[in-house]
Amino acid sequence: MIGLVFKELWGRKRRLAGSVIAVFLGVTFLTGTLVLGDTLAASIGGYFSRAYGDTDVSIRNSTTVSEEPWGARGQIDASVLERVRKVNGVANAEPYIQGSGQLLAKDGTTIQSRGPRTAGNWLTDPKLNPYRLAEGRAPRAPDEVVINKMFADEGKLRVGDRTAVLTPDRIPVTVVGISRFGDEDAFGETSFTAFSLEGARRYVARTPDRVTGVWVRAAGGVGQDELAARIKPVLAPGTEAVTGQAQVDEGMDLVENGFLRVFRIVLGAFGGVALLVAAFSIHNTFAITTAQRTRESALLRALGAGRRQVVAIAGFEALMVGAAATLAGLAGGYGFAALLRQLFTRFRIGIAMEGLTVAASSILIAAPVGMVVTLVAALGPALRASRVPPLAALREVAAEPSRPSDTRAIVGGVLAAVAAGTVVLGAVNEQMAMAAAGAVLSVVAMVVLGPVAARPVAALVGGPAARLRGAPGGLARDNARRSPARTSGAATALMIGVGVVTLLTVFIGSLRASLEEGVAGSFTGPIVVDGGSNETAGFSTALAAQAARLPQVGGVAGVGNGNMRVDGRTAGVRVADPSALGRVLDLDVTQGGLSGPGTFAVSEKVAGDRGWRTGTPVGVQFADGARQTLTIGAVYKNTDLAGDYLVPRAVWDAHTRQPLDVMAFVKLKPGASVAGARQALTALAAPYGAPEIESRDEFISRQTEDMSGFIAVVYGMLILAIVIALLGIANTLSLSVHERTRELGLLRAVGATRPQIRSMVRWESVIVALFGTAGGLGLGLFLGWGLGTAIGNPFAPQPVQVTVIAVVGAVAGALAAIRPARRAARLTILSAIAT
Known part of the structure; x- marks a missing residue:
């Protein structure tokens, strides 16, 4: 049996390549998103581990008012410094002051950044200070500052230049040094302007008797926990001693449960979309090849093979395809992650990510998922192959049923009604969870109803082709109607990709419309002074x-x-x-x-x-x-x-x-x-x-521009999912051409020309693509309305973008048919008839 599987795989290399590509792309997509999440987590962890230098214990206000890792804490009494310095085991302790401080560029404007804009004191102990001087010297006078290199470059500032810092008062300063955060030009995109201790007390803390905290370095042989326990008795109420490791862990926990968690979910969702699209392509490929081998399966049954053995052959074939494609996909995922990292860096999303980090958990997720998706996608065709009776080997049989069963139509109809009702109820009652559940159920209903809708939709969509292109157009329409399950399988993959793109487009439009509506309903004035939404900006x-x-x-x-x-x-x-x-x-x-x-x-x-x-x-x-x-x-x-x-x-x-x-x-x-x-x-x-002096429309645009970079990357990833779907259409057509070799030869024998054969295959691809695109547009618009309304946003369908999606879907369908159409046209008449 194993030898038979290998002969089958090697004997049909084109089919093997199509299956492998579909799995490879899906696993590549998933692995790349997982690796990018690992890389971002490792980068953030590295930043946090260096953020406190070699600080062993930090003294700070115990009140927390924010769930953000950079959330501000109140000041504490500076007198704690002398008490801490007297504690046994303290090698050194320095006061730490930090607050809002916006560095102005050489032209007097604020240097824009996505991160906090802070100012504080330069720590004189190099082991406590996470920054190091790259140029110049440390500040000595109150009006001297050290600035980090990223903002020195963006503000066109050099050592010796005069500028100002807003704290929020305008403080004229002289740049005496430029710092780097370890090997980086800044801590993420955080602007940090360091005064002398006297300057920070005067301009940031605004009092000599209050500080943000105290950073402590332990003497040799004293552990962090032990030192924190020794310091605790000298602290005033409302103040706490936290070990350096605890601060790092605390920051990472907040990031993991906040931004990074959302980041991973979003990337994972798009990885899942790609795998789902790939699963339909794999399923369609195995369904076609199983149908083409109907007599072969029946002959095996006639020679004594049991149903389990026939299933085992198909399963082992899927296992071989899944294993080869998954291994290739893991390697491809690393390269895809590198590409995504470049895109995220270019659009300044998250923080700078140096190198790539691959966690074992990502491999343990991606590898089994790739295998399981392949096996599950191949399971249905394998079971159908096992049900072929032995007598089928002695007669011609239909490769696939030409009509879907009544049971499928009834079940699909019920699912569609329940899904639509759930989405509508969730939207009307503003219950996002209910609307999301309805969205998932809608996709399931779409998959079930696909073969039911394929025949009438193919007839409707193919009507213009039959009228405009004559016989080739009519044959293309009939071919698309002939195997509704096959047409639906190819179109469904595209339908999901287009549906998600449309959903995202509508959702983004709804967010903007909500903002416009809110501003229009609240503010009727013409001008807004906009300092940015960052808490330390303004x-x-x-x-x-x-x-x-x-x-x-x-x-x-x-x-x-x-x-x-x-x-x-x-x-x-x-x-x-x-x-x-x-x-x-x-x-x-x-x-x-x-x-x-x-x-x-x-x-x-x-x-x-x-x-x-x-x-x-x-x-x-x-x-x-x-x-x-x-x-x-x-x-x-x-x-x-x-x-x-x-x-x-x-x-x-x-x-x-x-x-x-x-x-x-x-x-x-x-x-x-x-x-x-x-x-x-x-x-x-x-x-x-x-700060920006904006009109109301400019203000609204500025509120949404922060999302533009991330949305551009997301669109890029969704386009890749659509590419997977189009490859599935191309693979389906290639296998269909192989299956209809004799039929194509007969068409050529009765007078069909090569251009007519090419036209027939191209129009069949366009019909499938239009079926998938139209279904995806309808699904995306409906779910976009439901999910947007569920969170209180108005429906904004974005007609220009939706039209572009429809046109791209049709054009892409024609492009997907180029290779299969060329191959069909090149068939020699006698060889094709003799097949």
């Missing part, structure tokens, strides 16, 4: 106050970002003067009012979930550890600009030494010139790092 709150005095301005409200604990839970909050915000934004207040400057307001959704209303007292805790009870003064509906929590600026500023606005909304006086107001605001904002 500009001084003095800018909004000065803007309010411009003759063109009728109202302005600055808005800041922050984190705090609300009712015991960490929460991101917006910070503003509620009365000023109420004059420029329509937040659709449903309870209370925003007239008071000390009004604490929450969204209607949060109020409903927590059972709050106006007058409800809510306990909050700030980063400095201070606790306070705020009374809800207003409940509002529009959250696009105000978020879920709106904290009064006066309350917030009492617990921070660096108050910042990240944006300011400007309304003009009646008759004021928008162009004149923008010009006046641009001049006013220049000393504040020149």
